[in-house]
Amino acid sequence: MVQIDNDCFSIPQICESGQCFRLDPVPDEPGAYELIARDRYVKIQTKAEAAGEGKTVLACSGEEFETFWKHYFDLDTCYRDYLARVDEKDGYLNAAAAFGSGIRILRQDPWEMIITFILSQQNNISRIKGLIRSLCEQYGTEKTTEKGTVYYAFPEPEALAEATEEELRGMKLGYRSPYICKTARMAAEGKVDLDRLYRADAEEARRELMKFPGIGKKVADCICLFALHKMDSFPVDTHIKKVLDTHYSGGFPFDRYKGCAGVMQQYIFYYDLKGTSSEQDSGRK
DNA sequence: GGCCAGGGCAAAG
DNA sequence: CTTTGCCATGGC
Numbered sequence: 001m002v003q004i005d006n007d008c009f010s011i012p013q014i015c016e017s018g019q020c021f022r023l024d025p026v027p028d029e030p031g032a033y034e035l036i037a038r039d040r041y042v043k044i045q046t047k048a049e050a051a052g053e054g055k056t057v058l059a060c061s062g063e064e065f066e067t068f069w070k071h072y073f074d075l076d077t078c079y080r081d082y083l084a085r086v087d088e089k090d091g092y093l094n095a096a097a098a099f100g101s102g103i104r105i106l107r108q109d110p111w112e113m114i115i116t117f118i119l120s121q122q123n124n125i126s127r128i129k130g131l132i133r134s135l136c137e138q139y140g141t142e143k144t145t146e147k148g149t150v151y152y153a154f155p156e157p158e159a160l161a162e163a164t165e166e167e168l169r170g171m172k173l174g175y176r177s178p179y180i181c182k183t184a185r186m187a188a189e190g191k192v193d194l195d196r197l198y199r200a201d202a203e204e205a206r207r208e209l210m211k212f213p214g215i216g217k218k219v220a221d222c223i224c225l226f227a228l229h230k231m232d233s234f235p236v237d238t239h240i241k242k243v244l245d246t247h248y249s250g251g252f253p254f255d256r257y258k259g260c261a262g263v264m265q266q267y268i269f270y271y272d273l274k275g276t277s278s279e280q281d282s283g284r285k
Numbered sequence: 286g287g288c289c290a291g292g293g294c295a296a297a298g
Numbered sequence: 299c300t301t302t303g304c305c306a307t308g309g310c
Binding site: 018019117118120121122123124127128140175176179209213215216217218219222235236237238239240269273 | 289291292293294297
């Protein structure tokens, strides 16, 4: 058991922010979450104390926390400093940052993000989660925790490369099936050295990732941000595009947010997705 | 029941 | 280099 008391760290917000599709509340256990990262599983307890301070407990050893989860959740970084960089005069971004102040940019697995965000295109989050679950149950290795919890690891490239396009269509992946099929085979053959991408700059990483079928600018940027931790990557999806048109017609101030544009992107995305629906329909095309 | 979802791609303009 | 039509499926 490891207790985390970092400032600006909220599992529920990270869960809802849509960067990780294998983090979910445990049914009938208020405050409990399950997280699967590649082949690892961890159970999480979140408890809102009377004082208002959030507390998070990971059910793992101190060693596993130090060598993996701490880095995964980016807990060595002070997100209060990111919040402080928000322009005082930017009302929208202040509201968005306040709303999502517990979000962190995770360091997820590149291969997992490649498949996940290829599936994400023109799709909604709840369905994406369902598709990922199907893929894991079908092609991932079944594992059991010390306490007897059964879960499925994310399929390795070699396992997913065995899938045929017809099988994937049968699992309702739709027109994304050939993308997954070809990408898995390319990855299994080692066409792109994923580890090398950590060293590359964002621009080069993006170019390399776009060699996979089904990965364009937006999906590549998601992989750069959510796996490779390129903090200047700024995925522009339908939500972000709408906000940029509505609130930043003069252009988003990327220069000001050098080194943390991706964090701002997540604040905006989450705010547009889950924020107060008081002016939900104000955005027009 | 219709609109839309964390887009990409190839063909046209 | 910038638009356009198409691609499956189901959540809401």
